[in-house]
Amino acid sequence: MDQRGYNYYKLRINTIITRLMIDVNKIEKSFGDAHILKGFSTCFDKGKTNLIIGQSGSGKTVFLKCLLGLFSPEKGSISYDGKTYANLSGREQRDLRQEMGMVFQGSALFDSMTVEGNVMFPLEMFTKQPKDEMEDRVNAVLKRVNLIDAHHKYPSEISGGMQKRVAIARAIVMNPKYLFCDEPNSGLDPKTAIIIDNLIQEITKEYDITTVINTHDMNSVMQIGEKILFLKNGLKEWEGSNKEIFKTDNAAVTDFVYSSELFKKVRQMYIEERN
């Protein structure tokens, strides 16, 4: 077994011991002749912010959509808490999806509903709670994402950062076990992006959920990357934490993460300081 295989199995055994949540096994996905995901395995831990990084076209979004059950992989499997998605019935798959929350890149809020309506939507669809209980829950999650005076505004009337917060509130309103985010801070200024990153990390700890974030943002990688999966050409090139990414010798990772001269200098200084 080579070093990469050893590391993978070590990580996998550790995760099984410490509550495995999402287990991906040799997943493959193609569209026509384009082989997007070429058979890699990984696992995402509970209570951690797991980041997927890689260049455009590396297969990040396809992988995330496979995790969400929106695409079916041709080979391999994805298990949630030991339940293999492909082996579940249609009804069970739908039930499992109700345990997932998703923050889309463009927020994907329902235009015709107010902020309150958007957040209340999953409760109205899947619970039989009285209206006042639903309102209490909506108020609680909106307060949690620091949105207090926007209940009756429509998505088009609020800023991009606020839309992301509403999307996060909608994603957590049902107390999900799994939270997926597709580039949650794209199009946001650096300060708001860090606020959103921190919010996602706080919620991950607070609700003890498995969070998987698809990102290009290196600030996010350094800030909240408790586990980072680097994809290249549909394969897993590297995985580790935000501390390990400073020390890695993997050329593909360092080329991607430290692409600017400034980042290269910062890394050099960090390594020298550690030594």
Add this chain to the structure above:
Amino acid sequence: MKSLILKEIDELIFGSLGIIIFISFFIGGVVSIQTALNMTNPIIPRTLIGFATRQSVILEFAPTFTSVIMAGKVGSYITSSIGTMRVTEQIDALEVMGVNSLNYLVFPKIIALLFYPFAIAIAMYVGIFGGWVAGVFGGFSTSADFVQGIQMEFIPFHVTYSFIKTLLFSFIIATIPSFHGYYMKGGALEVGKASTTSFVWTSVVIIITNYVLTQLLLG
């Protein structure tokens, strides 16, 4: 689901009543005037104006002509609203939540459009009334002649035939635009293209269905 169906009835049916009434009134009026102007032979009774208006409106103008207009108005709305949801990942959001998006978005529209025959019934009344207004106030016919013409040789099955057509058209108006919106790919420009394509296909299918049904039911 009940509130969704009521919302769709409000948007698709009540929201279209204005244009349906407007079109029907003037089409009825034009049919009445055209019939009168083409009756050059003095032995043809003036009651024919009312008779021709009633037959034209009930058999074709109310169900078919209005449905083609509705394919443009309601069909484009359905395609663009569902298409925009597809483009902005709102449909993906529904799927991720565990909502059957096809059922959530399309089923209420199909149910709402079951009320479309009521709108067509209004179109029939308004169309004939438009014909009476144009015929009487235009000096082409007396009110008595027109009303007698309306009652002449009335075959109730023609109304049944008209409502059978309307029910099928309502299904076509709900489903073809939904298909074009739900399965569209691309961005904002493609939403516009999908709306146009859906209008063309909905109209074509309505016209062909109209021909086949007329042959089957009246032929």
